[in-house]
Amino acid sequence: MDFTFLASTMVTLLKAVPTTLILFSLSIFFGGLLALVIVSMRVSGNRYLSGFAKGYIFVFRGSPLLIQMFLVFYGLGQFGVIRYSFLWPFLREPMVCAVLSLALCTAGYTAEIFRGGIRAVSPKEIEAARSIGMSGFLLVRRILAPIAFRHALPAYSTEIVLMMKSTALASLVTVWEVTGVAQRLISQTYRTMEVFLCAAIIYLVLNFIILQGMALLEYSLSRHRRAAPQPLKA
Amino acid sequence: MPGVTRLSVRNIRKSFGTHEVLRGISLDAEDGDVISLLGASGSGKSTFLRCINMLETASDGEIWVDGEHIEMVHKNGRSKPASQKQVDHIRSELGMVFQSFNLWSHMTILQNVIEGPIHVLKRPRADCIAEAEALLEKVGIADKRHAYPAHLSGGQQQRAAIARALAMKPKVMLFDEPTSALDPELVGEVLRVMRALAEEGMTMLVVTHEMSFARNVSNRVVFMREGLVESSGKPDDMFTGGATPAFRQFIGHFGSGQ
């Protein structure tokens, strides 16, 4: 093992970690927001809204992210309408496009996960809320959303980790995050195994931290499910 | 102020598909009335309660809560409430206690109790907490106020559900078989709380299988059969002598276990 090479590789790759983290957090944030919109359409009961949401989820869950990203980045600019619209200054930026396509994709998955959480809320707890006069947004905010989110959390953690890994594709659109930098390094040094090993360790650590964080969140949100504290036990 | 009509129901009908579950039920409850609703399984008792607080929409009929008429619109042969706002308001005046408690699992008992007063009635938090603690004291589970529902026994959960409904200061309480999910040990606890409420003059409508409650606590018994009121009257009249053959057969059934 050539440790000087490994060390210098690690340093090069670590420099790309902020890019990966920015991609990740922005796309999780916007993807989450979009997912809320999609899932509300999906469960709205309105045939057209829910049909649109179904179609959206089908397309974005059903096709590879690589293709989606390619079409968003290189495809949108082909249309004069977009190139000469007020959006172009934003869409011109590779980072914006990368985040956009990551967010569009994760929104499809996240919407399905949230819907699962909503389905798991006991209709009886909803009725109890209605019976004291809650309805509409108040009901969603105080009862439905907290319970649904708690139910959805394990599946959502998985999705978040998948998202972290998906940022690896962003170098396709010239955003050079960790995997892209690793590939560039390989085409300069041709030392595939060493470089990818370093990259693998970086992702493993990042994902481990994320999963620990999610587990902590899950723990703090499930006080109501844990066994009651037993102060009397010796 | 006895004599004030808290709840008035006229000729309520309700069908599921082609099956007519309620076939025209009327009922009045004045201040302090404790009405027991008896009837075989499937006779429509739960559906009746659910129509009163609009968890189901009656196909026909009129409802007044504390003198306020619930407005309905009829369109394309279906009825629905004219205003969600009115429904929310009416519901906040009707306390409902479900058979299966239906406490919110992600909140502690205290949070369950203050949720409605704070977020629906928009009252100051501190007041709500003080009142909630008094209520929990009253139903005897003040020491459990920071526990989550899953950590309570059935009887404790049921009492928490009662406290939650009472915290809204409802004009009328609706109970749907408040003791049938409890094991015999716990039935006593809950009945004691209800008896105390009755003595304080709360207007209550109680679906129950507990004959002792119907007989000793309530001041009126309504016997439902196949979506209609088969007979009703003072408990003493109903349970002795004055009972119809159907009611006699019904209580015979319950009496058989002893």
Next chain:
Amino acid sequence: MPGVTRLSVRNIRKSFGTHEVLRGISLDAEDGDVISLLGASGSGKSTFLRCINMLETASDGEIWVDGEHIEMVHKNGRSKPASQKQVDHIRSELGMVFQSFNLWSHMTILQNVIEGPIHVLKRPRADCIAEAEALLEKVGIADKRHAYPAHLSGGQQQRAAIARALAMKPKVMLFDEPTSALDPELVGEVLRVMRALAEEGMTMLVVTHEMSFARNVSNRVVFMREGLVESSGKPDDMFTGGATPAFRQFIGHFGSGQ
């Protein structure tokens, strides 16, 4: 052949951690005995039944089923059965009916009933099916034999569970609160089946809260309290006059609802 001892338990003890749930229980059941096991919640009734068919391993004590002694080994202060083979064999001679039915959800009712006879007793399939259908007829759910458990009412599921246990032709049937999960309408159905079994001379050990069953069907009542047999005797003696103060308080509680 009355007089044959089907089940004999000597001085069973069982602890969970430091909490001693059973503190030395003995009991004999002869052919045709129907023993009701009463006691407050937490007194150890379920644990006792579970020790008998080895779903829990007793910390101490001896068990004979139909004359066969269950061999145990004690090692490092923990006990376990000497032979898993013997345990499987003994279990096939003890029918257990759980409070929550525990029917196998992926099999139809008929498949549930024939599963044990075919795969554990290795009997010919055709015979098993014929017998199973007769049993389902007997408990009154023959028409449901191709339905899955989830599509049956509670009372029907409970009766299917009884048929499943009976299909093993057990020497002794153990019932753990066979009616407490049922609504009052269904209790009757299940009790009727058990009464019929008792009349046919099946040896049964029944944990129950149904006083009418304890009193009218069983020929012995065992009252457990805090892991011990507080008192036991013929139902008539126990329910009238001869009861201990603790038992009188216990049944007083049950009687209070009426």
Next chain:
Amino acid sequence: KDWTKATITLEGAYAPWNLTNADGTLGGFEPELAKVLCERAKIECTLVASDWDGMIPALNAGKFDVIMDALSITEERKQVIDFTIPYAATPAAFATAKDSPLAKAAGTGSTIKMTPGQTGVKEIDALKEAFKGKTIGIQAATVYAKFVYDNFGDIAEIREYKTGADRDLDLQNGRIDLGFDDAVYFANAFKTANGALDFTGPEIVGSIWGEGEGLGVRKADTDLRDKFSEAIKSALADGTVKNLSMKWFQVDVSPQQ
């Protein structure tokens, strides 16, 4: 080892160097040249397509014996694999949109010759003046990338693409102002860009791009390398390379000494 058989790999998606036909067969400049070279070296060759990213590691792992994929001979690559003599050497140039203000920059149509590390070339300085503050797209990890970083890194924004084709699309979209790459490749790419793109500034030739494009082989296989080098020499000598080049590129890419 007695070389009677060899496997040659190429990407099959780098028209016109090498490409895949709709029936799945390989075509283009390199597959046709390979046929000639193998005949002359008396080796029975099999062509397989594989992905550019893993080509050199896979060669060293032994998956195939020869790489023929417009592979420039560079010092870095020489550390890990061996090369035959070059069979092609191409000039490089800037490209831009026809309607761009940068079109027809100083020196357009002329050719300059450069050596590695050379600075102070007046044509390049003129370009630097014109390209100040613009965005230049390059394919990552190529000799052209190094050139652009060395000469324009201080005055222009540089954006790296995984493939030249991606960069060309962005050039059309207007996300970048200029591209820099192999001129032969560009000439072909312009055809499918519906005439929207064109060269700007001078063509750059010379040893700055290394010796040109050669076949890559494992370091151990010196006899194989020599056999192919001989074959290339003869194909260059009798004009075979030139003919194929004119057919596929419409210009002669044979290396000039």
Next chain:
Amino acid sequence: MASLELLGFGSTGWGALLILATLMTLAVTATALAIGAVLGAIVAGAKLSGNPFLVALGNVYTTVFRGVPELLIIYLIYFGGSSAVTAIGKAMGFEGFLGLPSFAAGALAVGIISGSYQAEVFRGAFLAISKGELEAASAIGMHRAMRFRRIIMPQVLRLAIPGLGNVWQLSLKDSALISVTGLAELMRTSQVAAGSTRQYFLFFIAGGCLYLILTSLSDRIFNGAERRANRSMPASAMGQA
């Protein structure tokens, strides 16, 4: 339109190659799913075994293969695996290269990844089996192996179907990354066609549509399987929002 001709089945049309590539994607994903099922079952067994060493081993497996980007795992197995096989070959006296074929390397890599997801699916399904039903099996005298075969297995399979549907979906898209091994699956064929004809959008859109067709077909199969397996469940428990 000339571009549509490119998608046809004529001499200049890529239709046949694209269809072939779709089938290749299907084959490699199905193989990967099968490999993953075996690995997943073993890992789930380890994690449920209660043996601290096996549990830790299982956790490492699921953490690593879910935590590292798929592309890296494919590379590591494609190149690492080839070197390993060649080394073993040399040690046993074989000359030359014995590398993993692209199909095998790709299916193995995606299979190993899919195994880490399937392990969690199987484990979840096992934990979802009602404890009471297992006790009921013990109570009639079933021994361990029989309990596993008659009660646990059928229910794990039923409970795992929705989860397996998701894993299939993931593996289908992971298989797109196998294109780096040069295997002519759908993604690579789309890229090659795009590069050779310079019709990038046409072929990427066509590729995307073919993936969507695969998705909707497999959705249909898994939904059907779920309906079949859920015959024994109350109708009301399914398909409600």
